[in-house]
Amino acid sequence: MTDDTAQLLIAQATRFNHPDFIAHDPVQFPRMFTDKRDIEIAALLASTIAWGNRTMICRSAGKMFGLMDWQPYNYVMDEGYEELPDGNIHRTFFNRNLRHYLRGLHYIYSKYGTLEDFAASHRVGESRFPAWDLARAINVALSIANDGASDCRCLPLDLDKSALKRFNMALRWLVRDDGIVDMGVWKAIKPSQLYIPLDVHVGNTSRALGILNRRSNDRRAVVELTDTLRPLRPDDPAIFDFALFGIGITAEKAL
Numbered sequence: 001m002t003d004d005t006a007q008l009l010i011a012q013a014t015r016f017n018h019p020d021f022i023a024h025d026p027v028q029f030p031r032m033f034t035d036k037r038d039i040e041i042a043a044l045l046a047s048t049i050a051w052g053n054r055t056m057i058c059r060s061a062g063k064m065f066g067l068m069d070w071q072p073y074n075y076v077m078d079e080g081y082e083e084l085p086d087g088n089i090h091r092t093f094f095n096r097n098l099r100h101y102l103r104g105l106h107y108i109y110s111k112y113g114t115l116e117d118f119a120a121s122h123r124v125g126e127s128r129f130p131a132w133d134l135a136r137a138i139n140v141a142l143s144i145a146n147d148g149a150s151d152c153r154c155l156p157l158d159l160d161k162s163a164l165k166r167f168n169m170a171l172r173w174l175v176r177d178d179g180i181v182d183m184g185v186w187k188a189i190k191p192s193q194l195y196i197p198l199d200v201h202v203g204n205t206s207r208a209l210g211i212l213n214r215r216s217n218d219r220r221a222v223v224e225l226t227d228t229l230r231p232l233r234p235d236d237p238a239i240f241d242f243a244l245f246g247i248g249i250t251a252e253k254a255l
């Protein structure tokens with residue numbers, strides 16, 4: 001990485017890690033709550049449907065939380081999802097997928113109290129790859145709660161290969177604790193353990209900057225990219241998610 005690239009990344013991370021970012025991003029939804037359990041559930045669900053146009057994502061998330069009367073934890077524990085009619089939440093994520101996810105969350109919250117306690121019980125904070133280990137544990141819980149059935153619309157199942165973009169974003173919201181955009185309500189995982197949420201746009205931007213060589217947007221690419229960025233902020237490498245987003249948006253507007 002050149003010095004110019006490093007300075008660009010630092011400057012853009014500071015620029016976009018700003019309160020103005022919140023109103024146009026799905027991070028706004030977990031930020032609407034104060035109870036940690038509501039925040040956790042909102043983070044998981046809002047991130048799960050976070051693909052495509054951000055305006056459409058936020059519209060769909062509002063519809064989804066409206067189904068829960070804006071009380072996600074109570075909705076989960078009261079099993080209101082069992083009365084969901086057939087319908088669509090966002091693109092290829094349907095009410096049946098939401099029901100599958102919420103059954104699993106009911107199982108987790110009934111046994112552990114909070115998702116953070118669930119994460120701690122699985123010792124994910126001791127892992128080099130906490131996101132993937134936690135996603136694996138959640139997938140097991142979802143399967144148990146759904147009579148052995150799995151659903152890749154909730155969380156990816158191919159965890160040895162998946163970039164886990166949306167789940168890494170949810171963990172960024174829950175773990176980063178600088179008090180600006182992300183909420184930092186978890187201590188079971190440290191900010192230094194987070195990985196960059198990698199999708200097509202972030203991958204393309206990273207390759208254009210010369211900080212990612214791998215062509216596939218997979219788990220190995222996430223590790224390569226984050227390890228390249230980590231020396232700039234060893235305590236908080238995921239801050240550069242803001243930079244890569246901002247650089248990509250700026251480039252699109254210039255076209």
